[in-house]
Amino acid sequence: MTTKLRREDILAAVEDAGHRLTGSRRAIFELLEGMEGGFSAEEINLALGGVGRATVYRTLRLLIKEGLLCKLFSDEGSPKYTVAKFGHHHHTICVSCGKVGEFRDSSVERLLKAVSADIEGTIVGHNLELYVNCSECIS
Ligand SMILES: [Zn+2]
Ligand SMILES: [Zn+2]
Ligand SMILES: [Zn+2]
Structure with missing residues (x-):
């Protein structure tokens, strides 16, 4: 069920969205792709050395968008x-071990919809992280 996007597909999607694929954008993406636990912006900055902090942050924002x-947002300080x-x-x-997994669950979405009745204003998004001991760490 997990269809991992291939790097070329992803990079093509960025280009389709009208962004130029500069070397630093590629480099940041390739760096993150190999990491199971993710990188903080500061770590990306250090690993790429010379790209420049502003470029790193701008690229991260773009790729998130x-x-x-x-x-x-784990509780270990800076976002990864x-x-x-x-x-x-x-x-x-x-x-x-910091390994990051992804999951989808429609009952979670329904629950959040139900909660919205008790919340003042309109929910425009949410972010849910479950902290686990992964199967490799348990065994
Ligand atoms: Zn683990
Ligand atoms: Zn994700
Ligand atoms: Zn959701």
């Missing part, structure tokens, strides 16, 4: 970024 990257594998989804983050 295009739905190609996810921003994770990972490559998105499919549309709207939520995350599991292993508290032991």
Whole structure:
């Protein structure tokens, strides 16, 4: 059920959206693609050295906007970024090894819809992370 997008497909999608595929955009994407736990912006900055912090942040924002990257808010300080594998989804983050998983569950969406009746204003989005011990860390 997980259809992992191929890098070329993803990069083509960025181009289709009207963005130029600069070397630094490619480099950031390729770096994130190989990481199971994600990178913080600062780590990306260090790993790529010379790209420049402003470029890193701008590229991250762009890739998130295009739905190609996810921003994770674990409680370990700075947000981490990972490559998105499919549309709207939520995350599991292993508290032991940091591995990030994705899942979709329609009952979660229904629950959030039900909650909206008790919330003032209109919900425009949500972000759900489950902290787990992954199967590799348990065994
Ligand atoms: Zn994701
Ligand atoms: Zn783990
Ligand atoms: Zn959701």
